[in-house]
Amino acid sequence: MRVLERLGHTVEFPPGQTCCGQMHYNTGYQAEATPLLQRFVDQFQHAEVVVIPSSSCVAMMRDHYPKMATQIDDPGLESAVEHLLPKVFEFSEFLTRRLGLEDVGAYYPHRVTYHASCHGLRNLGVGDGPLRLLRKVRGIELVELPGLEQCCGFGGTFAIKNADVSTAMLAEKTAAILSTGAKICTASDNSCLMHINGALHRQQTGVKTLHLAEILAGEREVTR
Amino acid sequence: MSIASLDPKTAPAFPIAARAAMKDVQLRKNVQHATDVIQTKRARVVSEMPDWQQLREAGKQIRQHTMQYLDFYLQEFETNCTRAGGVVHWAEDANEAREIVIRLAKASGSNEVIKIKSMTTEEISLNTALEEQGIHPFETDLAELIIQLGHDLPSHIVVPALHKNRWQIREIFQREMHLADLGDRPEDLADAARIFLREKFLRVKTGVSGANFLIAETGGVCIVESEGNGRMCLTLPETLITIAGIDKVLPRYQDLEVMLQLLPRSATGERMNPYNSIWTGIHPGDGPKTFHVILMDNARTEILADNESRQTLHCIRCAACQNACPVYKQTGGHAYGSVYAGPIGAILTPQLQEMHHAQSLPYASSLCGACYEVCPVKINIPEVLIHLRNKVVEQNTAGISGAFDLEALAMKTMAAIFQDERRFRAAQRFGRAAEALLPSKNGWISWLPGMLGGWTQARDLQKMPKQTFRDWWGKREKDGR
Numbered sequence: 001m002r003v004l005e006r007l008g009h010t011v012e013f014p015p016g017q018t019c020c021g022q023m024h025y026n027t028g029y030q031a032e033a034t035p036l037l038q039r040f041v042d043q044f045q046h047a048e049v050v051v052i053p054s055s056s057c058v059a060m061m062r063d064h065y066p067k068m069a070t071q072i073d074d075p076g077l078e079s080a081v082e083h084l085l086p087k088v089f090e091f092s093e094f095l096t097r098r099l100g101l102e103d104v105g106a107y108y109p110h111r112v113t114y115h116a117s118c119h120g121l122r123n124l125g126v127g128d129g130p131l132r133l134l135r136k137v138r139g140i141e142l143v144e145l146p147g148l149e150q151c152c153g154f155g156g157t158f159a160i161k162n163a164d165v166s167t168a169m170l171a172e173k174t175a176a177i178l179s180t181g182a183k184i185c186t187a188s189d190n191s192c193l194m195h196i197n198g199a200l201h202r203q204q205t206g207v208k209t210l211h212l213a214e215i216l217a218g219e220r221e222v223t224r
Numbered sequence: 225m226s227i228a229s230l231d232p233k234t235a236p237a238f239p240i241a242a243r244a245a246m247k248d249v250q251l252r253k254n255v256q257h258a259t260d261v262i263q264t265k266r267a268r269v270v271s272e273m274p275d276w277q278q279l280r281e282a283g284k285q286i287r288q289h290t291m292q293y294l295d296f297y298l299q300e301f302e303t304n305c306t307r308a309g310g311v312v313h314w315a316e317d318a319n320e321a322r323e324i325v326i327r328l329a330k331a332s333g334s335n336e337v338i339k340i341k342s343m344t345t346e347e348i349s350l351n352t353a354l355e356e357q358g359i360h361p362f363e364t365d366l367a368e369l370i371i372q373l374g375h376d377l378p379s380h381i382v383v384p385a386l387h388k389n390r391w392q393i394r395e396i397f398q399r400e401m402h403l404a405d406l407g408d409r410p411e412d413l414a415d416a417a418r419i420f421l422r423e424k425f426l427r428v429k430t431g432v433s434g435a436n437f438l439i440a441e442t443g444g445v446c447i448v449e450s451e452g453n454g455r456m457c458l459t460l461p462e463t464l465i466t467i468a469g470i471d472k473v474l475p476r477y478q479d480l481e482v483m484l485q486l487l488p489r490s491a492t493g494e495r496m497n498p499y500n501s502i503w504t505g506i507h508p509g510d511g512p513k514t515f516h517v518i519l520m521d522n523a524r525t526e527i528l529a530d531n532e533s534r535q536t537l538h539c540i541r542c543a544a545c546q547n548a549c550p551v552y553k554q555t556g557g558h559a560y561g562s563v564y565a566g567p568i569g570a571i572l573t574p575q576l577q578e579m580h581h582a583q584s585l586p587y588a589s590s591l592c593g594a595c596y597e598v599c600p601v602k603i604n605i606p607e608v609l610i611h612l613r614n615k616v617v618e619q620n621t622a623g624i625s626g627a628f629d630l631e632a633l634a635m636k637t638m639a640a641i642f643q644d645e646r647r648f649r650a651a652q653r654f655g656r657a658a659e660a661l662l663p664s665k666n667g668w669i670s671w672l673p674g675m676l677g678g679w680t681q682a683r684d685l686q687k688m689p690k691q692t693f694r695d696w697w698g699k700r701e702k703d704g705r
Contacts, residue, residue, distance in 0.1 A: 013693075015645060015697070015698070016645045018642040018643070018644075019642040021639075021642070026610055027613060027635065028586075028614045028616055028617035029614075029632075029636075029639070032635055032639035035639070039642075063607075122593035122597055149594075150550055151594070153590055155590025156590075156591070157587075158587065158590045158591070159590075159678065159679060160676060160679055161239065161587050162239050162588060164239065165239075165246070165555060165588075167683075169550050169554060169590070170683070194686070197686065198684045198685055198686075199682060201668055201683075201684045201686070202683055
């Protein structure tokens, strides 16, 4: 919000929006996810650009919405999805690809490490976009995370259905984060961050997670 | 950890088997080390190929085309193999395939067979079936030999003894080969295996192999391997019995150009396999006098019939997905309760069981996509996993008992909430009220009830903020920004 407005954009938040349906779809409840696709289209079809601060939601839309629309055999919805999807961007993608920006005028004087969320990395192919944005933040001390591309073990309902394996994966991730000495771990996906933060808090590490947008929103006057 | 069998029909669900497997610290160390080594080697030889992505696409196209015309190419293979002097048999399922091998082995007059490493024979538990008939199989691949002598089970498609380290292997060899003295250097172990196997190569008259590829155009069969044991098994016996899934066919000899670049780099991180053998029929005075090929279906046509998961059959068994998978790295292969472990096993196994067993496997993935990224023929494993999860949910929610499935009820309730803004707001209020009932400290919850307890076994959950974004936004709009 703050970043987008600072860059001179008008931000709207359609209050009717809820969920993209990823949890349902990925757990095997595809029929339950379909009305949510319809809802998304209704809410956002007139937007110039849709910015989503979660790479996995965007991946859900890009990877599955066209097929879902085809399967329910609604030509109107199919073409609406086709028109809408090119306007949908993950937050860092919007800044680096659509606007061609790296420096968004942020100030954040802390030691930070960045975790590459799987969906952003592999499904959206954001590459080093988020890192390029972070490198331009004033005052930041950016440290590289070992095993940067390794999954944190969240995987939606995987974290509950396969809690033991998920925990083991998470333990590797938190160990890597702690090894960097960073006080903040950031990413472009809140679900990974909720997962990682849950373990960092349980282990009483004093390390926190923040969404990439929260760091890019940092300003000299309002230090966090 | 020791397990009795890798039968998906009787195996425990993945989360239970995984929990047990992860208690074996040595196993986890071995698996982590081995997969890291192979993954690093693979990354190096892949990065030196400027056209790797085009090669992957070519591989995908070849496999897609083959599956589209599988009936045609299988018949073409049969015609050309027969013309070259081979005998082609068709097996509908594992049982038929085993019966044919046993019949042919008996007809060869031998009560022993030497074997080349073959996942298809593992899939149908051929060794057990042979032993029950008094025919002794000798595995000649070094890793398979370790498994056989150690009374163990394979845990990886390419490196079946990956869960053992060299000191464990030394123990097995010393005990089973009755060696008074044995070093623990790789050379010592390879030497012991060489001496043990050489005698078998020279004595046993019947060989059993799998196949990496069947070439329709020529009727040839191709095997790639690293040790040369395969070459021995293909050339020394009088009778050679090859068993292959019907998915192993390639249309043209030329297609090997693509496959033999993709496979070794993906599988073992080598530019080329040390031994690439192609044999076509029989040749008087050279090699086996009798050559049989068994083409086995065993539920593959069921997979072929499914538009969404057909790509499962494109697999060329390189195991790159296993090495890349963060779940496999934690648990090793045995937890999957199938000879096909890792991401490919998670989609292949339940389908080979026609979705009657192994329903927990499609969920044995965080959908991180590392498997898809390394797959040499671009199988979109996460997509197939999701498709299979949908099938599992359809099974679980069918009938009367399905109406009371807790997970399904929760999912349906949430879907109903997400479909309506008022319900969504109410749910947020309800959520806040509900979490007030849970024990918490400084805004963090460290215990959740029921199946949600999986979350809090190692993680806390932050309570909902006092003001949601939605509330904040609403207030801001009202205040005129």
